[in-house]
Amino acid sequence: MSIKENYNAIKDQLPSGVQLVAVSKTHPASAVQEVYDLGQKVFGENKVQELMEKAPLLPQDIQWHLIGHLQTNKVKYIAPFIDTIQSVDSEKLLTEINKEAEKNSRVIKVLLQVKIAAEESKFGLEISEAKNAYQQYMEGKFPNVEITGLMGMATFTDDEQQVRNEFLTLKSLFDELNQLKTVNTLSMGMSDDFPIAIECGANSVRVGSAIFGKRDYSK
Secondary structure (H helix, E strand, C coil): CCCHHHHHHHHHHHHCEEEEEEECCCHHHHHHHHHCCCCEEEECCCCCCCHHHHHCCCCCEEEEECCCCCHHHHHHHHCCCCEEEECCCHHHHHHHHHHHHHCCCCCEEEEECCCCCCCCCCCCHHHHHHHHHHHHHCCCCCCEEEEEEEEEECCCCCCCHHHHHHHHHHHHHEEEEHHCCCCCEEEEECCCCCHHHHHCCCEEECCCCHHCCCCCCCC
């Protein structure tokens, strides 16, 4: 299937109100432009360097989401233009984003990335750390940051019940934080598991290979 056919197939599967973040990591700007021309405005990148290379080549109204692990020393490069940083996995990073947002006279939207997977390799805040960071945010500690919700990645496994349980853990925390101050984005689910994520309450999904296809790294 072509990128257009893939994109339309994914869009057809998404209920109204579920945001699609088209994950364009490792794919050229020309592929991003093709999906943009189909009406997609929100794109996700994993790495700052790749994002910095692509962004100037593409339309200025794209809403870029940084979804990969972000080092504090790289925040300054994306602070002038990033729409949302989905991968805030430490209070130190939250502090740095706030500082760079202030320098740019901006308020940057972020999602707290919570570790829900059993895999050691996954980044993220523990649930208690996420609650603590959110409490500090409510007390005004990060005035140039807007925490708009939570992001999480489930374990890469064929065990759908495990994936579902992990997503429901994040949904439970989302509901808890929502009681304190409204959060509107629950980002869960990727190409392989987004239907389960939506069942569990996700209203934003991050889909890459199911749209763009697998990247041939040998080229």
